[in-house]
Amino acid sequence: MNFDINNLTRENVKSMKPYSSARDEFEDFDTADMIFLDANENPFQNGVNRYPDPQQSSVKAVLAKEKNVNTNQILLGNGSDEVLDLIFRAFCEPKVDNIISLPPTYGMYGVLANINAVENREVLLSEDFQPQVEKILEAVDKNTKIIFLCSPNNPTANSFSDESVVELLENFKGLVVIDEAYIDFSEKESWLAKINKYPNLIITQTLSKAYGLAGIRLGICYGSVAVISVLNKIKPPYNVNELTQLRALERLSDPSKIKAEIASIIEQREQLLKVLVDVKFVEKVYPTEANFILIKVDDANKRYDELIKKGIVIRNRTTQPLCENTLRLTIGTEVENKKLMEALKA
Numbered sequence: 578m579n580f581d582i583n584n585l586t587r588e589n590v591k592s593m594k595p596y597s598s599a600r601d602e603f604e605d606f607d608t609a610d611m612i613f614l615d616a617n618e619n620p621f622q623n624g625v626n627r628y629p630d631p632q633q634s635s636v637k638a639v640l641a642k643e644k645n646v647n648t649n650q651i652l653l654g655n656g657s658d659e660v661l662d663l664i665f666r667a668f669c670e671p672k673v674d675n676i677i678s679l680p681p682t683y684g685m686y687g688v689l690a691n692i693n694a695v696e697n698r699e700v701l702l703s704e705d706f707q708p709q710v711e712k713i714l715e716a717v718d719k720n721t722k723i724i725f726l727c728s729p730n731n732p733t734a735n736s737f738s739d740e741s742v743v744e745l746l747e748n749f750k751g752l753v754v755i756d757e758a759y760i761d762f763s764e765k766e767s768w769l770a771k772i773n774k775y776p777n778l779i780i781t782q783t784l785s786k787a788y789g790l791a792g793i794r795l796g797i798c799y800g801s802v803a804v805i806s807v808l809n810k811i812k813p814p815y816n817v818n819e820l821t822q823l824r825a826l827e828r829l830s831d832p833s834k835i836k837a838e839i840a841s842i843i844e845q846r847e848q849l850l851k852v853l854v855d856v857k858f859v860e861k862v863y864p865t866e867a868n869f870i871l872i873k874v875d876d877a878n879k880r881y882d883e884l885i886k887k888g889i890v891i892r893n894r895t896t897q898p899l900c901e902n903t904l905r906l907t908i909g910t911e912v913e914n915k916k917l918m919e920a921l922k923a
């Protein structure tokens with residue numbers, strides 16, 4: 578495929594150079610014995626009196642090694658939400674371009690389209706929650722810049738078939754963003770393995786779910802060097818703060834702990850699945866590759882309220898297309914899940 582990122586990038590972004598902050602200009606030096614009088618910071622040390630590394634080199638180095646990509650194929654943001662917003666702002670001309678999303682799915686694609694005045698063309702998933710590739714390609718026109726695929730998908734919990742993803746990657750000339758927020762709970766391989774094969778592939782991941790760091794806000798974008806350098810031009814220089822970078826490094830330094838937590842969540846998920854099929858008002862338990870389960874019940878609003886009264890908050894998804902009377906249950910700790918199971922049986 579002849580792929581040139583310049584054909585997709587907004588005109589104003591094409592002509593931009595990245596903002597060069599004080600810390601950017603001198604980041605290359607061996608900093609230990611330098612005196613920094615360049616950024617109008619307070620010189621008294623307290624751990625965070627200096628601006629953070631705008632390129633987050635230490636965090637990227639760890640991720641690059643773990644994920645087997647180059648550091649210049651990574652962009653970090655204040656949660657995936659910022660990363661997704663940067664993708665809109667780099668490639669979608671307001672009031673001209675459009676994107677395609679596949680409901681029922683993560684709400685932020687539509688929200689960000691709205692904020693950026695970009696048309697969101699919605700092509701429903703099939704009844705078994707797979708992309709309808711033909712319909713998607715029919716919805717594409719010359720101003721379609723991005724297709725958002727969430728796999729495993731929120732709230733349906735399944736991942737999309739390899740064939741449909743490949744068909745979209747190979748037949749759509751714009752960018753295909755695969756949101757892999759839940760990939761660590763799936764047995765499927767990440768699309769990261771294909772990052773060098775498809776120049777139009779962008780993958781987003783996050784430390785908010787499996788990595789247990791929703792509070793620090795760290796989202797990750799992987800893409801071709803060309804895509805990442807466009808995004809780097811428009812990212813706010815200090816978008817990932819020092820405390821976030823330190824906390825991420827600390828967590829990433831102990832992968833066995835993360836693995837153990839993921840294994841425990843998956844084990845709890847499998848137990849909960851077994852119990853759910855025997856709950857009287859549960860009509861369907863959907864297969865899951867995530868840290869949550871989608872169920873269809875007799876009356877979602879009623880069951881939601883009943884659980885609230887028992888002190889358990891879940892997500893009611895009944896207003897989402899194809900999700901009538903569905904509830905989404907996040908997998909908690911063993912103790913929390915026991916309480917959920919007791920409440921459901923009652």
Ligand SMILES: *Cc1c(COP(=O)(O)O)cnc(C)c1O
Nearest residue numbers: 656657658683731758783785796
């Ligand atoms: C939770 C979630 C995210 C994570 O967003 P952050 O801003 O990184 O916390 C991204 N995509 C999907 C589909 C999610 O469900």
